[in-house]
Amino acid sequence: MRQHQQPRLDIRSVACRFKKPLLLLLPLILFLLLQTLAPAVAQDMSEAEYRPFPKIGSRNAAWIAAQLHLLFGSFILGVPMFAVIIEFIGWKTKDARYDRMAQEFIKLCMGAFSTTALLGGVLVFILIWCYPKVMSKLSGIFGPTMIFYVVLFFGETFTLYLYSYGWDKMQGRHKGWHLFLGVLLNVFGTAIMFVSNSWLTYQTSPGTQYGKLSDATRQSWLESKLSQNPGMTQTEAMEGITDATVIPLHNETTGEFLATVWEAVNNFTWMPVNIHRLIGNIAFGGSIVAAYAAFRFLVAKTKEDKAHYDWMGYTGNFIALCGLIPLPFAGYWLGREIYMFNNTMGINMMGSLFSWLFIIQAVMIGVLFIGANYYLWSGMGRIDGAQIYARYRPYMIAIIVICVAIWMTPRTLSKISTSSELSAMGGANHPHLGLFGLMTAKNTAVNIIILTTFLSFLFYRRSGKSPTASWKKVGNIAISSIFFFSAVSIIVIGIVGFTVPTDLRVNVLTPYQVLIALAVMVAVTIIDIFMYRKATMSGTIKWGEMTDRSQYVLILLAITFTSLMGLMGYARSGLREAWHIFGVMQDTSPDAFTPLLSEAVNIVAIIMVIFFALVGFIFWLGLWGEKKKQQTVAVESEGEH
């Protein structure tokens, strides 16, 4: 019989126990220190306008640090969103597999969290060192939001730690509280992203024309009036100035910001970027998780492991798809707002400086959709009874390939054609194919791709199941009709789009196409859920029996997502051209120009290699820790025997 011993405070064991959280906190502390000191340091160093970063230059250094921070940030913000949902499903269905998977996702997130904070700190350090004036200006405008950011960061950090370390302890009756922590974590994470987005979107689209006076402007107005009229009272000086008084956001000559901080936060591209990134984070997080699962699947030794990581990969890809489908819509909104803010900027983006970048973007999004569909079809191979859908595959492949080809079609060929080719075409546009280069054709193509991908997913969902609903025939006819008529409508609207003025197309026709696609997905999902509610299983899913090729597709998708984010980051920043803050603060550094696309993709490639190396290292650390834990458990259980 074991004797009860008085608990003894062992400093070493306590230190060991808290070593990991403390190590994780270290970069966070560094980051917060830099964040907090940023305005003061920037102010001190504001005499120097620019300082060169050794060897690679200031712009490249800031670019690499910012993009890496953004990629890790996107991952750690995206993963908790679906981890909470999966945990909730596990709680409600009482299926422990979901809980295990959600916990595994959060473990991945924990590893990446401190790296994100560390990279954030590095970025702030580079910016303060290389661009003191810019940082001084931005911190002068956004000072209050930076303090808010720090508070949110504390909130996010401690919620994440509680959520992760409390996972095993908060099972059972505490599960509801644990889920609440997960939701809170997402609230903090989303708020943090919204705040930081306001800084960078302000640089691209610095507010509307007018806004309400800031207290500082009110005070300086008063002082200037009193100095000009010494006999005047404060009330006289402020006569006519009310809470409704508005002011141009910036002094036209000095570029000084005159309005309240909210006017700077709530700029043209802020909310579109928020929404775009929110959805993008889900897609990106899902794809990275799927790539991790693919890697674990490929190196797995046991059937159980293969089955688990096959399932995890499928879930990750499903989440990525859920994010990918609405992404083009959010991107369209962002593009529209850029046009609304500054027409020339919009033209530069889609029709001039960056037009060919969007052809590359189309190639990548084409790869994403084709890859995602391929994975779904591949997955249907391991479901008994899924063969009935195989006959549709060639047609769906043809539709997607044709639509991707349309999406990739450039409008103007002047830069890649010889003069004889141009004269044969009778201009810079191909007489027939040139039509596909117009936005109306591209919007139509992307909506059809989305519907086809949704159909693939529907087939996957139905595989191995037989509906028992009495109205299944009517339901199938209804679903087929919805798909057919919506596709016809989208195509007809697309054709009409060639004949109407741009305003009508942009503001009416394209939104209708989007609404039709979204309505189809909602309506069909509802019908399908009810139709298959009491479906009988005609076959089982043989988890773990996926081909290796399909796992490579998951990795391809993760790399493509990352490349795409890198290239779009280049476009978003490059649109400012020779401005730190567009139209307000000019870039007078040697880097005051938009680099060539070929230079940009090389930088993006370097960022990708570093990102995947870091992610690989973090995942490997997690794997290593897991192995050590398993070995310890094995040794302990041997000892007990």
Place this chain on the structure above:
Amino acid sequence: MSNTVVKIASLIVMVVSFIAYIAGASAFPIASENLLPWSVWFIISVVVNIVVWSSVMKLLTFSLAVIWFYAFVAGLVPESSTATGPVTALPWEDPDAVAEIGAAIFNGKGQCSACHTVDASAPKGRCPDLTDIGVNAANRQPGIDAKTYLIESLYEPANYLVPGYGKIMPEVWKAPIALSQLEIEAVIAYLQSQGGEIDPTPYDEPIDRADAGTVAAALPPLLTGDAALGKKVFVSAACISCHAVTGIESPAAGEENQDFEVVTAPDLSEIAAFNDMRYLEESILKPGAQIVSGYGAVTVKTDGATLQGTLVSQDTEQIVVRTKKASGEEEEHTLLLTDLDEEPIEELTNLQANGYFTLTLTPTDADAPVSGEIVDETEDTVTLKVGDSNQTLSKTDVKSLLTIVDFDGNEIVGSLVSGSMEDDEIVLNVDGSEEVIDTFDIEEATFTRAFGKKLLVTSPMPENFPLLLSVSDMSNLLAFLSTLTGETASAEATTAADAEASGE
């Protein structure tokens, strides 16, 4: 053992060739002949790695290959950079070199090529094609030489508009393009090199950058008008009768005006989000200065009928005019420009400003009339595009037609030989024979010097606002308009809806 060597060697080659490709290193080993660029080394090593390695290394190879592939594809497409370097001096000893600098700015920092083409075969762009602008600039405006025209066009582009194109060009010396004087000089040299001679004569900028700054600084930065009072002005001055603003009740309809369509003037709900106060002020004081596309008023004649309505759209071949019947029913008419009726012209002055785009006249030394599209106009001459060539004709040496209507309603049309209404008789040449008409029998006589097709777009907004509005009204109205960023209106609408919901 040998297998291990191959594995490690192929791995090293792959990593090295990837780094070299990204870094843009020269080809290896035979750089001068470029036989084996790094991309080929990379592809070979990827294939070898995939064959010799398994599991993790194969996966890494695949990942690196995908990253490289995207970089490679993106490197193949055409690209542009805005890098031009600072222009501190222009080498005027070599005008072509200046034009080259100007071309780089035209295609880069100046962003001109985003809208202008320099290719006659290119499809119609957002702004006019600039092929041969070095010559054509001299013919654009009467009495203005090519360089002056180009200077004006770059500094104050709204001054001269090419027919068929709107006021969309920004002032390139202002932010965000912000070209320096030297940069603008280089662009002008480039434009002059398009078919013309480069004129290196220095010029004074038609604007004063320092003064512009001082004026801006001296302007009171605050809009001290009362937006709430301005809102009342907006309703009482009847702006609301034509312009919609979300959330403001229309006295005419007696309901929120988002529920009915206001088609006569643009929606102003977000006007301040995209326009500064100067634009708003100009729009009130000079409504015709900038007409929003799709809202211009137009009167055209076709097949003897007159159509009066809104110009919905216009291109080089046709126009779309929306008319409204007394019943309120709207109708859109698509008209070919060639189908418009020619209208008689009494005075050959300011033809283009009055909307004429074609002209038919008979020179005194010619028997047949000359007809063509108006290309250019001076005080004394008009240049018509007749067939493929341009003809410059005098405005004074033109045969006039006199249309005489007698008291019985008979109409006689002929060219004037002699006489006037002051004389007892007038002699007309009608179809080759001379007719003498007693001036006492004439009820109405009209001189017609030419005929032309006309498309004059005007603002339907009345121009008497400066008379109607006091200074404080104007200030209040501007203060109100400057709050229309879209959010204010939606916030007000929400507040109103909340109030309604709570029974207030």
